[in-house]
Amino acid sequence: MELRSDQIKKDLLDKIKKQIEEGTLDGTKECCVFRFGEDSGAKSYERGLVKTAQSLGIKLRTHHYDQMTDQILEDFARENKDDQVGGILLLEPIFKEVEDQLKRDLDPKKDLDGVTLYNRGALYSGLTPYHIPATPRAALMLCKSYWQDLSGKEVVVINRTTVVGKPLLHLLLKENATVTLCHSKTKNLKDHLKRADIVFTATGRAHSIQSEDVGDHALVIDIGLGMKDGKLVGDVDYQGFKDSQVVTPVPGGVGALTNTLLLESCLKKHRD
């Protein structure tokens, strides 16, 4: 069975519009996106943000750099202190020469993807961050639209990055799930997958997970983005999946919710 995010996204968009009207979200704030190089996942994220921002009437400022330049730090410093900017997204991958400085200098209140030490530290310590990374939040929201109660569920996450795997681990622990975090050096990945109730996968290896790799009643949340035959596809090869197995599509799954949640975060009002 395919678990799409269309209806959840529509409901979320309606909720955001209503909150802008009521003034609980600040619809005048602008969202600023920095993209470095030509990563296909980052480009897809930016395309999704452009479309969703348009439908919400939110202004998006996009900065793109095809190579390292001092202009990056200049643009960043300006946007970081501009009161009109509600938040900044630094799309991964970020040029190594500036990554540390950008993440260190970013105002935690504008840190839409929760990459600053303040926001990460708060999430990992069970405190309240200003922002939590949008991709794991979207993945969890889609998962909970199918399985509300995750308490005691066996969950496997394949990804250990700071924007997906690590924050997802903490969000799942808060839901009382039993979590196994897998990665490229994990031995016997298929044994872990077989016994999981829920799998979150974000390896970027196109169509690398097949029906027979997971249990007959597994829920598979596909966060992966890879290229196959010139097209962007997920980690899961949907062909051959059984009716009893639930899989989220790419596109039309986690990504569509990710960009909407990120824009919602940008309009948040923060107390000083």
Ligand SMILES: Nc1nc2c(c(=O)[nH]1)N[C@@H](CN(C=O)c1ccc(C(=O)N[C@@H](CCC(=O)O)C(=O)O)cc1)CN2
């Ligand atoms: N700072 C970050 N950078 C990047 C992240 C991230 O989570 N934080 N992730 C990847 C890309 N990514 C998620 O893993 C992602 C890709 C696409 C979308 C999206 O909005 N998809 C839409 C639009 C599709 C299209 O038109 O191509 C959809 O699926 O409907 C969101 C997140 C890279 N960098």
